[in-house]
Amino acid sequence: MIDAIEKNLYRGIQLLNCISDDEYNNTSIAPYYSSIGGHMRHILDVFDCILDGLDSNNINLINRKRNELAENHTEYGIAYIEEIIQQLELIRNEDFNKIVMVTDDLGLGIISANYTLGGILIQAHSHAIHHFASVGYVISQLGIELPDVDFGFNPTTPKNNF
Helix, strand or coil: CHHHHHHHHHHHHHHHCCCCHHHHCCCCCCCCCCCHHHHHHHHHHHHHHHHHHCCCCEEECCCCCCCHHHHHCHHHHHHHHHHHHHHHHHCCCCCCCCEEEEEEECCCCEEEEEEEHHHHHHHHHHHHHHHHHHHHHHHHHHCCCCCCCCCCCCCCCCCCCC
16 A cells, blocks of 8 residues: 555656756646646645644544645655655554544534545545545646656546557
């Protein structure tokens, strides 16, 4: 599980190494006007919330740090990805069946539910892939080449043969 998550996060580093800060924080693309940096920071904030809550077994997805430096500068975005990867390495041997309480606001109020550690990591990984797909759209609109052909694709997505 950790290997798959890290492999996907390294795709983010690969992208950030190929773009400028102006491309990274560009918010000109409709319909959502969100930047690559905004997506990257958001992805990493979710992992950060998980990792921060492990000691107490209480993961609060509302308490995101929203690091503006990581959102606006590729250098800080890369550092944030590397920090998350280092922390993921530290939990590689955890019991992924361990129960953790996860709290979030689903739009109609704050709720908490039991998850397994593996379950919340799988959710965060799928969430990252989903946002990478959105980043892929922004990239294409900015005329930037994708860092690799699988960027933003869920592994279960059938491949089109064009």
